[in-house]
Amino acid sequence: MATVLRELRDLLVSLKLTVVLIALSIVLILAGTLDQVNIGIWAVQEKYFHTFAVFWSVGDMSLAIFPGGYTLGGLLIINLVTAHLYRFKFSWRKAGMHLVHGGLVLLLLGELFTGLWQDEYQMRLNEGETKNYSESFRSVEIAITDVTDPAFDEVVAIPEPVLAAQATVQYPKLPFRVAVRAFYPNSAVQMRATTGAPAEFVRATTGAGTQLAAAPLPLTYKQDERNVPSAFVELIGPDGSLGTWLTSVLLLEPQRFEFGGRSWRIALRFSRHYRPFSLTLLKFSHDRYAGTEIPKNFSSRIRLNTPDGQDDREVLIYMNNPLRYAGLTFYQAGFDNNDTTSILQVVRNPSWLLPYIACAVMTLGLTVQFGIHLIGFIRKRRLPATVAA
């Protein structure tokens, strides 16, 4: 037993393990890069890096064929820490290496935390528009809003996992059950042909969907294509069904209906996250180089408001210059509608400072380490030729 433990320890602290782990990491990164052409960057991150193993489907089975990012990163951290603990002898000559490896551990941890905690959203603002929410890039929700009261709206949002499960939901605030009859993560929505469409594509009995047919499509991973989620939703009251609606991100206007003396709206939209502040787009600028379409600068002039009046100011967001506010960072990401719509990327990443700290530590360590080597090398060469040879 002692021999086994000793051999394990020797393995964990060995440089051979380091070399093997680095080589495996290179192979993993290369495979992920090549696969990006096929499945897009988000899927690659899930499949190769934010996982313990890379799986390959063979028929019905999923085989783990290669260690994933968490495994390799974790083993590298263990190898690093154990090697240092085992051989720890602090000396100024080795100070550089300690710094480098310490910084490396921080870097790996930083990437781990980012993978776990980072959230990304977007905000699309037309010129003059004010919004107090940001929207998810990928996940959708069904929003059923009670708009009877002129002073405020009450929104019930049903998140995507529930939609995907095609479940039936009963919620205290709603006087009807919500039954998700079908959910298509990507779909094609068209005008209904007079005959021939399969029944499940033309389920809608009320609202805008009565003129439309929706058919599921495979998910697209192409960089410049978007997935268009749609869902057929039936609302069932105490006296029976109110009807089946077709909801889709393509149907920008929410559909209205009345029930139980109250006015409602129903829509499928990208999940919203409401914020304790609002942004108004005052002006979006798209400067081009004279006589060309080559973009020189994109910038959005934004008014930032909080309902309690504490913040009321103008900010300018442009390339390489984001707005950092309330634990979020707002970047100029894109534009639309002939330069009248600005698209901001909103990121929450509590561990954003870690990479900066880690890299500063590592750079210092590398410079110290190689500096010591270089000085030693130059000193040796300064010795008389007979001694050096």
Added chain:
Amino acid sequence: MKKILPYLVLIATALAVLASLRAPRNPGDYDIVEFGRLPTLVNGRIKPLDTVARTSLLMLQGRQRVTAPDGRGMAPAEWLLDVLYRPDTAHGYQTFEIVHPDVLAMLNLTIEQGAGGKRFSFHQLIGGLPELDRQAKLADNVESAVRTPFQSSVVQLRNNLILYQRFQNSLVGSGTTDFLASLAAFERALPARQAALTARRSGQPHDAALAQEMTELGATVAMMETYGYLLPIPPVEGKAEPAGWKNAGASLRESLVHGRLNPALDAYARIGLAWRGYQPAQFNEQVHAYRTGLDREIPGLLQKCDVEARFNAAQPFMTSMVIYILAFLVAVFSWLKWPEALSRSAFWMMLTAFLLTTAGIGVRMWLEGRPPVTNLYSSALFVGWGAVALCLVLEAMYKNAIGSAAAGLIGFTTLIVAHHLALGGDTLEMMRAVLDSNFWLATHVITVTVGYSATYLAGFLALIYVGRGLFTRSLDQKTADALARMVYGIVCFATLFSFVGTVLGGIWADQSWGRFWGWDPKENGALIIVLWNALILHARWGGLVKARGLMVLAIFGNIVTSWSWFGVNMLGVGLHSYGFMDSGFWWLMLFVGSQVAAMMLAGLPMNQWRSFRARA
């Protein structure tokens, strides 16, 4: 003799360089050089017409020289003059490169009909234009990354022809008789023409011919405004601002309203008339007069254009390329005979070429107002520059011609790569919005590029080790040790710079796109370089490899760096996808193959190596 040979070589090289830097001279009576220095706005930057001529020719046919049908060589600016003002003559110049056999067949052309087997004239192509257009439209719908070579060739030829036709709408209205003369008489004739047109519109008696002229002029102006490629007409006030420069069509339209011709437009019309009328004295006078007028208002801009035109003519990187490869040959020869004299000679040659390249990069920086690396072309220049700089240090320390040999080979290869990257257009291009940050361009981009330089250098030093050890007896213990130390030192340097460069890239990405690391192909490529360099160091420290193993790993570093620099761009995905090159793929594969072959050769048993067999 052996003692003074290096100095003779230095003087000869310096003289050759100075000769290449002489001011360009006009072959005939026309002051074409002065015409080439006139400024125009193209692609967002004010540049001399000479640059436009040269870069357009590079796009059309991959080289700057034009041969007239009578066998005479023409300067690029002279070609441009004919394209602008004597289109019928220009249609006969064979300047469109077509290599793909199916494209030739489609146009009913054979290789024999082309100059050099691949260059054809507009006259030769004109019959096949409708079919070309049809094929190009089909190919347009296919994503550029997945087009077949035929589709890519067709699209490229079609785009080149569009460029050519845009030139023909730049200063002279195509399809109108005597446009230039009409322009010269513009102000005089305008009131009468306008009156005739107004009268016709209100149904009153009018001079039909004049009214017709006016209508035709309007149509021509509209065409020129839409398609004109050059924007050579500065505004009357505020010439220093690029935003006010217009193409001839837009300026003419303005003139139709005001009734007065922009003086620049008038000047270009008179220049054109003199060129068309074979009147050198008149041509020179008009060019000179226009230039003098501009000099009063925008002397600074003109000075930049003059420097750029001079820089174009000097072609410093071509000269450096030749010197580098000669230095390499001299250095290699020094390992076999006359080591002292030849290694010093190689060093001087290398140094001269380095200074010339430095000056070239410096001029580019001044012209663009940017740090040295702004696009793929300038990255190739800088990778070479960085590697040669390191080699200068190595050679100064070790004095064994290894540094010179590596510098010569890397300098030559990177300049060839750069030349091929220049075929897409003007390499002094404007920076897209997110790149418009001199700070990050100066820090992240330069550091990463230096990291590339160093990794390549380690790889080439390793190739020298393997080459000399396997095929010659010249790899004695001292040299082998020196090389091992060099490679190790350079790998340390490469690790530091590629790591810092990658980190700076992450910080820039965090400021720009909201995340430090996004697993983008280019980011992954850079990370792999850092990891590979770290692997080499750890393998060395762990005793897993000795000298030969170190060399093999360093050679693999060449493959890793080439993947990160070029391979990832060819995937066509990711935020860094800014350069897809068809033929580049095959060259990359060839290079990778050569490095794999070198690694396998290095794996031969030690007693097969000529140098080690001799010692044993």
